[in-house]
Amino acid sequence: MNIPYIKCHGSDNDFLMIDERKLESTLSDEEREELALLLCDRLEGIGSDGILFILSSDKAKARMRMFNSDGSEAEMCGNGLRCVARYVIEESGEEKVDIETEKAVLAVERVGEIYEGIDTFSVAIEPVSLRTETLPMNWTNEQAIEVSIKELTDQQTFTALSVPNPHIVSVVEDFEEETLETVGQKANNLPGIFPGGVNVSFVKPIDKNRIFVQTYERGVGLTNACGTAMSASSIVSVLVSGNDKETPITVMNKGGMVNCIVHENGEYRVELQGNATYVYEAELEVDISSQSFEESFRDVHKNENERYEELRTYAKSQGR
Numbered sequence: 001m002n003i004p005y006i007k008c009h010g011s012d013n014d015f016l017m018i019d020e021r022k023l024e025s026t027l028s029d030e031e032r033e034e035l036a037l038l039l040c041d042r043l044e045g046i047g048s049d050g051i052l053f054i055l056s057s058d059k060a061k062a063r064m065r066m067f068n069s070d071g072s073e074a075e076m077c078g079n080g081l082r083c084v085a086r087y088v089i090e091e092s093g094e095e096k097v098d099i100e101t102e103k104a105v106l107a108v109e110r111v112g113e114i115y116e117g118i119d120t121f122s123v124a125i126e127p128v129s130l131r132t133e134t135l136p137m138n139w140t141n142e143q144a145i146e147v148s149i150k151e152l153t154d155q156q157t158f159t160a161l162s163v164p165n166p167h168i169v170s171v172v173e174d175f176e177e178e179t180l181e182t183v184g185q186k187a188n189n190l191p192g193i194f195p196g197g198v199n200v201s202f203v204k205p206i207d208k209n210r211i212f213v214q215t216y217e218r219g220v221g222l223t224n225a226c227g228t229a230m231s232a233s234s235i236v237s238v239l240v241s242g243n244d245k246e247t248p249i250t251v252m253n254k255g256g257m258v259n260c261i262v263h264e265n266g267e268y269r270v271e272l273q274g275n276a277t278y279v280y281e282a283e284l285e286v287d288i289s290s291q292s293f294e295e296s297f298r299d300v301h302k303n304e305n306e307r308y309e310e311l312r313t314y315a316k317s318q319g320r
């Protein structure tokens with residue numbers, strides 16, 4: 001099977017982006033899962049946090065499906081949607097389009113640069129729900145805001161929300177990555193509470209409307225950034241740490257930074273704004289039955305990667 005793809009990232013949460021509309025035939029779900037397992041592996045494969053599949057849609061300009069590196073499909077992917085937004089916007093020549101995702105048709109658009117020289121895209125993160133049943137999370141109350149989950153740790157509290165993929169968020173003064181990994185692993189081995197798994201984020205407030213977020217992602221593990229988690233964390237920071245809605249919250253992460261604008265009009269909605277960087281474009285010859293592939297490189301996007309390095313250096317200098 002011949003598969004052209006673009007290696008891309010949002011805040012260094014990296015993906016292989018495959019336009020299925022350009023393949024001889026669309027893939028089956030088994031093939032998407034097999035491709036994710038084969039290609040995302042960082043030792044034996046190409047290495048990435050997941051695969052973004054672009055399909056045609058009868059509801060929007062295009063449709064995105066996202067598979068995690070463990071082969072599971074997620075309802076939504078914020079950093080990935082920015083990459084798909086760029087691809088579809090550049091393809092259509094329009095500045096604002098709609099993209100179908102599993103749970104919603106979402107507006108995406110090109111917006112003002114988040115950092116000099118960085119083409120920036122904004123994606124809508126919705127629907128948002130604080131009802132535990134939407135994650136799903138088996139819990140005694142309808143909501144879980146700042147609750148202790150003793151099966152995870154007795155040192156922290158968590159807030160649960162779906163955006164619409166499932167997240168729990170803990171606001172802490174400081175944290176070690178190892179603690180996040182331990183808690184994330186436990187949460188994803190607790191089917192009695194989180195039957196579908198859950199993304200776990202630790203949030204460190206830095207200043208007013210500025211936070212640092214890191215996430216243990218369901219289906220992946222620790223990542224440099226997770227767009228839906230940064231959106232969920234921004235909502236939680238409004239709810240429990242006094243950050244302001246309707247104005248950007250700058251979210252620093254291990255791979256860079258984004259802006260999240262939390263809107264509330266009866267329900268929460270977030271505008272997630274950040275980079276959508278192409279690393280390189282290449283072509284694959286894949287044989288799924290023998291679990292093998294060959295890769296031929298076509299085009300490295302050197303200039304934009306150099307510009308992204310400047311953003312990364314700046315973000316690092318702002319600390320965590």
Ligand SMILES: N[C@@H](CCC[C@H](N)C(=O)O)C(=O)O
Nearest residue numbers: 074077078079165226227228
């Ligand atoms: N990194 C993504 C989220 C990807 C899906 C997540 N691991 C899940 O299974 O819910 C993002 O940027 O939102």
